[in-house]
Amino acid sequence: xxxxxxxxGSGFYIDAEGGYLLTNHxxxxxxxxxxxxxxxxxxxxxxxxxSDSARDVALxxxxxxxxxxxxxxxxxxxxxxxxxxxGSPFGETFASSLTKGVxxxxxxxxxxxxxxxxxxxxxxxxxxxxxxxxGSVVGIVQGxxxxxxxxxxxxxxxxxxALSRLAIxxxx
Numbered sequence: 388x389x390x391x392x393x394x395x396g397s398g399f400y401i402d403a404e405g406g407y408l409l410t411n412h413x414x415x416x417x418x419x420x421x422x423x424x425x426x427x428x429x430x431x432x433x434x435x436x437x438s439d440s441a442r443d444v445a446l447x448x449x450x451x452x453x454x455x456x457x458x459x460x461x462x463x464x465x466x467x468x469x470x471x472x473x474g475s476p477f478g479e480t481f482a483s484s485l486t487k488g489v490x491x492x493x494x495x496x497x498x499x500x501x502x503x504x505x506x507x508x509x510x511x512x513x514x515x516x517x518x519x520x521x522g523s524v525v526g527i528v529q530g531x532x533x534x535x536x537x538x539x540x541x542x543x544x545x546x547x548x549a550l551s552r553l554a555i556x557x558x559x
């Protein structure tokens with residue numbers, strides 16, 4: 388769970404040695420530092436290293452953690468692929484919740500490409516990973532678009548675009 392002055396959301400480590408994690412810009416806002424609360428309850432201070440408000444992605448660095456980072460796959464999932472999202476919907480009460488769905492397609496909203504899925508997205512899920520069946524991250528939870536709660540189209544930032552916008556080169 389990532390906590391900032393503007394609220395809270397989710398995040399995930401892409402490098403445990405360096406303590407680098409990804410989340411959304413709207414989760415961290417203009418904060419230079421955020422609090423990161425691990426599933427164990429341990430709290431860390433995170434420094435926002437890079438952020439792109441237009442693409443709504445951010446890179447945060449904490450001290451080294453004894454967690455295995457999630458592998459990243461820049462190969463886009465196919466329509467119909469099973470996907471899961473992990474996050475902290477409605478805050479820490481439901482931290483580490485997992486929801487499941489399928490990729491229903493891609494959408495372009497305000498010039499940006501998004502993965503579209505029926506994976507359930509709730510407030511606080513933002514910034515969490517969208518994971519393919521093989522365990523690799525293919526996207527970052529963005530949020531739902533719609534006029535009625537529960538009747539939304541759920542969108543996810545493709546991981547390759549997030550990495551590119553944040554100038555991150557993942558060693559494979």
